[in-house]
Amino acid sequence: MESQVRGGTRWKRFAVVMVPSVAATAAIGVALAQGALAASFSVSGQSFKVTTDQLVGTGFSQYGALDEGYTMDGKKAVHPVAVSSFKQATIKNLCQSVVTPNIPVLGNVSLILRAGQGAKPVEAQNLYIDVADLSADATFENIDIGVAAKDATKGPAMRKGETANPYGFAQQADKATLTDVKQTAWATTAGTFKLSGLKMSLSTGVKECY
Known part of the structure; x- marks a missing residue:
């Protein structure tokens, strides 16, 4: 914790290690025993990268969970994630990229999506992001660290059927600003996801947001 700023808490280079690895390990055991996982769908064998100049969210919570899905050759896989959720969020200069490898003849193919680059930011309600890795500069207002996940009420509720130990570590804040x-x-x-100025492009080779 670096400093107190106007009733908030500021961290330089905030990272998802805020959710202890021991919590993720415990969550895996719960998931395998109960057969319930984080996302409401099986995730693909490809993670994706996202950058943004600024995300401002109200009603923030974060807790450890699991995503079940597949590898690119169809085998089952489980990924520990930190679920970051926001009741409302605005996002400036959003970039999302995913690379599909080893396509016959073409090789690697990259898809890049951009939105919110002009005066109108991307807007989202009841937003959940299942994060594997994150870095940012972050400021939180009225943050609680170490609350039981089931008792985190400032952000959206835990999703029905997901594997997140309701008694495990969570944190919440009235507002989070990430740059x-x-x-x-x-x-x-997300309940709603409004992408202003949406642009999408496909190209050969590896081209990512970062």
Whole structure:
């Protein structure tokens, strides 16, 4: 914790290691025993990268969970994630990229999606991001660290059927502001997701947001 700023808490280079690895390990055991996982769908064998200049979210919570899915050759896989959720969020200069490797004749193919680059940011409600890796500069207002996941009420509720130990570690805040965001994620879900100025491109080779 670097400093207190106007009733908030500021960290330089905030990272998802805020959710202890021991919690993720425990969650895996719960998942395998109960057969319930984080995302409401089986995730693909490809994670994706996201960058944004700024994400401002109100009603924030974060807890450890699992995503079940597949490898690129169809085998089952389980990924520990930190679920970051926001009741409402605005996102400036969003970039999302995913690379599909080893396509016959073409080789690697990259898909890049961009939105919110102009005056209108991307807007989301009830946003859940299943994050594998994240770095950013972050400021939190009225943050609680170490709350039981089931008792985190500032952000959206835990999703029905997901594997997150309800008695495990979580944190929550009235507001979170993240700048210079770089993250790798396995899944994103939202009640609404408004992409202003959406642009999508496909190209050969490896071309990512970062």
